[in-house]
Amino acid sequence: MNFYKQNPIPNLPETKSKRVVIIGAGFAGLKLARKLMGSAYQVLLLDKNNYHQFQPLFYQVATSGLEPSAISFPLRKVFHNSKNIIFRMAEAEMIDQEANRLYTSVGYIDYDYLILAMGADTNYFGLENIEKYSTPMKTVSEALFIRNKIISNYETAINIGEEEKRKSIMNVVIVGGGPTGVELAGAVAELRNNVFPKDYPELNFKNMKVVLIEAGQSLLSSMSEEAKSKSKQYLENLGVEVLVDTQVLDYDGEKVTLKGREAIETKTLLWAAGIKPNGISGVRDAQKIPNGRLIVDEFNQLEGSGNIYALGDICINSTVENPRGLPQVAQVALQQGDNLANNLLGELKNKQWKSFKYKDLGSMATIGRKLAVVDLPFVKFQGLLAWMTWLFVHLMAILGVKNKLFIFLNWSWNYLAFDPSLRLLIRPKQIKTKKDEELMQD
16 A cells, blocks of 8 residues: 555644645645635645646746746745645556545545645647657656757757758747747747857857747637737738648647648747646546536535536636636636635625636737737737736745845846847756767767
């Protein structure tokens, strides 16, 4: 029998209070835990990392705009002054719903309320080669890997004599026309246009393709027609080749095969095409839909459960207004975490629970310096004002005064000098493939 099935999590304070266990310290889980600070509950927050990651800015880490530490915040620091919040770095393994017990990689814990806020992972739609050879961007580690990969490619390319053999190393292909793909494509294009030619003057960056591929009919499918058309226009003005209504069939690490179009040679395929909810053993089939999202009611309570709740990307509440559920975005997660916290606090005062009502605050995406699109409930605008709005909203959402200041200084410098200074190739060990050695010899 595994350790986690035999022993309770060690060093937990004894309590007579009701215990709330939260799995995941993303937007929803962290919001809930912070609102329960100082309450009569004992709260145990679990995450496989000991830091909170600000996902909307992953692409800036991937393109050398920000250091990973600028968008990551230590979870233990958040709760320095809280006596009722406990954090453990652990992975949730299994739920025993009858026993109200959660099994983790460091032991088991009994709960009064269990909150599932594990977020989502990359969806490869069953394409095994894509999963094997492409690079996702769902964690700060993956974003840093992309940064290293892109820089490493150009350090390799500069040592290859024949221009034709350098093209696949220099080309960058991004799949997924949502905000992540659009923002990543714009940032890579600006590096190609303004930064890399100064770093590698021996290379001809006119031969470097930045390609954005979207299977749907347009980019930013959930936004307004103005945002869709403007984002495409901005990207094309930056020199990005935008392919909509285009399906990726395969990728072997060297060539992207497309349906009805010519294949594209690249050693860098960045996959931002979809997400799938993270799962956990112990959830019954009747409690989730085929794609893995957990079925919840208007209080975010898990179907068929009296004390388990699900928040954010992993849950779905189908209604007449939203038959396919709410969008899997940060604002939904934050508002669900806030509503559940209010209900749990109200429970202590015997108050009636309030159902969750999503308030759409709008959506936005940045394409490049001074280029963004913003859809608010009362107005839609693009360009410089949209870009400044995007900067302000994201800066205010970052945890910690130090992180806010650090990011503001970085953005200010990059705007004035347009020369990010984080193009450092930092990795444990240089690994050359046989293919790299053959290219360099030729």
